[in-house]
Amino acid sequence: MRIATKDKILNTAERLFAERGFTDTSLRLITSHADVNLASVNYHFGSKKELIQAVLRRYLDAFMPLVDEAMQVHLDSAEAPNLNQVFASFAKPLLEMNRIQQHGTAMFLLLLGRGYTDEQGHLRRYITQNFGQTIDKFRQVVSRAYPELSPVDMFWRLHFTLGTVIFTMASSAALRDIAASDYGEKVNIESLIYKVLPYLCAGVGAPIGPLTLD
Amino acid sequence: MRIATKDKILNTAERLFAERGFTDTSLRLITSHADVNLASVNYHFGSKKELIQAVLRRYLDAFMPLVDEAMQVHLDSAEAPNLNQVFASFAKPLLEMNRIQQHGTAMFLLLLGRGYTDEQGHLRRYITQNFGQTIDKFRQVVSRAYPELSPVDMFWRLHFTLGTVIFTMASSAALRDIAASDYGEKVNIESLIYKVLPYLCAGVGAPIGPLTLD
DNA sequence: GTCTATACACCGATAGAC
DNA sequence: GTCTATCGGTGTATAGAC
The missing domain is CATH 1.10.10.60 (Homeodomain-like)
Structure with missing residues (x-):
């Protein structure tokens, strides 16, 4: 051995x-x-870079099937889901990462952020090659929930979403300290996820086109 | 000399x-x-870290007065602004960074993201010490536009917003390449800002409380 | 004060012996 | 597969010259 x-x-x-x-x-x-x-x-x-990727892949291999399962439920449903339902179904897979490992959720998203910004497309290619079907299901579900959203706008808004989650988790330790000292609010990862989901949901579901000022 | x-x-x-x-x-x-x-x-x-901060500070010194000016306009106005108007007023200061330096906007946000995640509170302290008044004006304006938002929820949502912008800009080069090849859409920094603003605006203005599933 | 040469401890990576 | 030895590169510190 x-x-x-x-x-x-x-x-x-x-x-x-x-x-x-x-x-x-x-x-x-x-x-x-x-x-x-x-x-x-x-x-x-x-290399060290590939070691970091290997750590990330263990998470992706655990995370993506859970997402796939959740998306399949929406696809099998007779009626189209709304965006709230779609985003709410991410809470369980994310928190599951916290169960299999201490600070697993934050670690997973930290690795994801690192992988996305650092390497030029390596991670993206790995994800599309290995979990392309899941990503596609997700896009289908979002499209059913918000049919007016064009593919290119969906592309951007889903990346905005990824950015929000990743940045928040990357600095979650510092931010939670500030929130605790400035507002006396103790926030754990779980409650943070429930705080961010409405934000993401509203963002993706925002009206299409530039801001209207009236 | x-x-x-x-x-x-x-x-x-x-x-x-x-x-x-x-x-x-x-x-x-x-x-x-x-x-x-x-x-x-x-x-x-x-140190190298402090050199990076020094580069960032030149941008902050140019950026923050422009934001202050824009927020002052909203505060002086007789009627409360809506969130769309508040966020729209960030476009000019951000794009101004692109005028004083090539790729200035992306660079500024890249430095900001780096500073926010890397150091433990150094940058935050610098900003609050030197531009606390401007930050406060911004908070007042948002509060006028969305009075129901509690201070702690505003804290979180504004950081979500910061995260979205920073991550998007940090990976904007890669993302714009993908968007161009997959959707045939050429996107520059300016149009990207106009794409992200509605998302941010809707996120900050999202209904308060956890997602409702119906 | 400003600048320079130089040394130091540490880093990731690798060739080659076992 | 494992190990030692070593390489070129990094950020940082300092003694001393102008």
Whole structure:
């Protein structure tokens, strides 16, 4: 059983990434904590960047089937869902990531944000290749909920949505501290998700065209 | 006139950051292009992190007075503005950044995002200390436009908004390429701003409370 | 004060022996 | 698969010259 090394690296890396961020987590720190040799990271993963991607893929592999399932329910339903229902069905898959791993939801979205901005299309290609069908179901469901939205506008608004979620989660620790000290409100990831969903929903469902000033 | 060194570093750094990103722009690259000594960066700015902040501050110093002016107009107006009008008044200040510098708008928002996620509160403190009055005016205007929104909900929704804009701009180059190839739509920064404003506006103006599913 | 040369500790990556 | 040794590169610190 020598595959253990690869998993040891993966688990240790994920824990340290969550604790210290990506740049502050060196390969030497990971390998010393995992009790493996420094060079084994490059042997098993190729590079630090690919290690980060490997950590992300474990999440995607757990997340996407749950989304697929939720979207299928909407597609099988006789009547078209409204946007509220579509977005509400993301809460469970997102929170499920928090169940399989401590800070899993924030970690997942952090990795997603990193992957989306850093690499030039690598992550996007991986997602479309492996979960293209799920993405397509999602687009179909949104289209049923808001038929007037053109494909290109949907493209942009879904990326706005991704951006909102990713940025919020990336800075959620800091923001939650501020909210707690300035407004005396303790917010956990779960309640944050329920705070952001109405925002996203309204954004995607916004009237089409430029702002009207009256 | 020996202040030239500091400005040379600042200008060169900004150009290279825009061209190659932050991590791919080493201090040695900056100083060699600027034709100054490596150590002068630390002498004038203290660290690379603080150099990035210094670049950002030049933008903030240009941006915030324009926002202040726009908010003052709303405050001086006899009747309360609606959210559309409030958000529309951000277009001009944002696009003004593109006039004073090529890719200035994207650069500004990129720096802002970097500053917000990286450092723990440094940038936030700088903004509140130097532009607290402007931020306050903005909050007042939003409050006039949507009085039912509680302070803590406004806090969250404005940060969602910041996240949307920052993430979109951070990945705008890649996203615009995709939009162009997949939907044949050429999008520049200006039209992107007009695409995102309705989304933000609807998000901030979303009904209060959790999603209602019917 | 401003600038320079230089050293330091650390980083990710890799070639090659085992 | 694993390991050692080493490479070129990074941000940072400092002693000392102008």
